[in-house]
Amino acid sequence: MYKKTGLVLIGLLVQWSLFAQYPFEIKYGPYLQNMGENEVTVVWVTNQQALGWVELAPDDETHFYAEERPQFFQTENGRKLVGTLHRVTIKGLKKGTRYRYRVYSREVLDNTGWDTSFGRIAATNPNRLFAFTTLDRSKEAFHFAVVNDIHARSEFLDSLISGIKLDQQDFIFFNGDMMSHLNSEELMFDGFLNKSTELFASNIPFFYARGNHETRGPFSTRFMDYFPTPTGKPYYTFRHGPALFIVLDGGEDKPDSDIEYGGLSAFDPYRKEQAEWLKTVVASEEFKNATVKIVVIHVPPFTSTWHGTLQVGELFVPILNRAGVDLMLCGHTHRYSLQAKGKNGNNFPILTNSNQEIVEVAVDGKNIEVTLKDKTGKQTRQFSF
Numbered sequence: 001m002y003k004k005t006g007l008v009l010i011g012l013l014v015q016w017s018l019f020a021q022y023p024f025e026i027k028y029g030p031y032l033q034n035m036g037e038n039e040v041t042v043v044w045v046t047n048q049q050a051l052g053w054v055e056l057a058p059d060d061e062t063h064f065y066a067e068e069r070p071q072f073f074q075t076e077n078g079r080k081l082v083g084t085l086h087r088v089t090i091k092g093l094k095k096g097t098r099y100r101y102r103v104y105s106r107e108v109l110d111n112t113g114w115d116t117s118f119g120r121i122a123a124t125n126p127n128r129l130f131a132f133t134t135l136d137r138s139k140e141a142f143h144f145a146v147v148n149d150i151h152a153r154s155e156f157l158d159s160l161i162s163g164i165k166l167d168q169q170d171f172i173f174f175n176g177d178m179m180s181h182l183n184s185e186e187l188m189f190d191g192f193l194n195k196s197t198e199l200f201a202s203n204i205p206f207f208y209a210r211g212n213h214e215t216r217g218p219f220s221t222r223f224m225d226y227f228p229t230p231t232g233k234p235y236y237t238f239r240h241g242p243a244l245f246i247v248l249d250g251g252e253d254k255p256d257s258d259i260e261y262g263g264l265s266a267f268d269p270y271r272k273e274q275a276e277w278l279k280t281v282v283a284s285e286e287f288k289n290a291t292v293k294i295v296v297i298h299v300p301p302f303t304s305t306w307h308g309t310l311q312v313g314e315l316f317v318p319i320l321n322r323a324g325v326d327l328m329l330c331g332h333t334h335r336y337s338l339q340a341k342g343k344n345g346n347n348f349p350i351l352t353n354s355n356q357e358i359v360e361v362a363v364d365g366k367n368i369e370v371t372l373k374d375k376t377g378k379q380t381r382q383f384s385f
């Protein structure tokens with residue numbers, strides 16, 4: 001009798017767990033990453049193992065269903081990848097061109113031996129297609145906006161982003177510490193990524209300058225899986241309009257041996273490796289050919305005597321001074337500051353944004369116009385560099 005009841009209970013539990021897994025769905029995203037002149041990466045997450053792909057259409061009058069659209073999969077060494085995190089890179093795009101897209105995932109029920117069996121398909125809405133525009137170095141002028149030190153205040157991020165004209169922005173910059181710890185995928189999406197996707201990130205790409213807090217927590221080692229860059233590292237460059245952007249990573253703020261890092265930090269050699277890379281960047285034709293050079297780094301040099309801040313000043317600033325850059329954008333201190341060119345041995349202005357404002361930047365070949373706005377959308381400061 002007890003045995004029979006036990007079996008029924010097990011049966012019910014199995015049924016319940018199967019039921020609990022459904023419906024198969026796109027859980028997070030999609031959001032746009034690694035936007036370039038000729039490529040983009042689309043990232044999303046499904047609630048079950050799946051094969052994902054993106055279908056692309058030109059930005060014309062045709063209905064998405066007018067014809068079969070080309071499909072792009074995430075592949076690695078000749079294999080299409082199955083998983084819950086989907087990261088599809090589309091190459092061969094035209095610069096400065098708008099494309100529409102739709103994201104699909106087909107659930108993989110079994111994937112052992114030669115037996116790959118598929119379940120349902122989840123896809124984004126064909127009547128509300130997402131769209132993006134590739135970068136373009138021949139564009140004369142453009143806008144972007146920067147937020148930093150959100151520390152998982154998702155609703156505050158909403159207020160800041162809502163205060164700017166999103167449709168004017170070619171991209172958004174997250175300049176570090178969007179989270180306090182990267183402990184899990186779920187907490188990361190809850191902290192800022194779901195809100196970003198809801199507001200803009202399916203249609204407007206964001207670039208990420210990793211903050212020291214994004215290096216904390218067990219999930220922090222997965223950072224590059226969710227935020228791919230052209231170099232595969234948190235430091236990278238990209239071109240848009242007259243500007244070259246150099247994104248740097250100051251790493252942690254205290255010495256590597258500090259008890260807070262549990263013996264897991266190795267940022268001294270990492271910053272040195274980055275400085276070597278930075279030397280090759282400023283020696284490149286790409287750097288020399290850009291009219292405007294903007295550096296984005298979470299940790300601002302000369303704002304404290306902590307180890308990480310000191311190393312940013314010692315390792316990166318002399319290289320940038322010699323090369324000549326127009327502006328450095330920072331966060332980290334939670335306080336606004338503007339270090340004028342020459343103030344601390346910096347041969348360029350350093351603007352540190354607080355954790356209460358959003359920075360709107362308009363770039364053309366002659367000026368960098370910067371406007372700071374608070375959570376109500378009210379302009380608080382304005383500069384021209």
Ligand SMILES: [Fe+2]
Nearest residue numbers: 177211212332
């Ligand atoms: Fe920070």
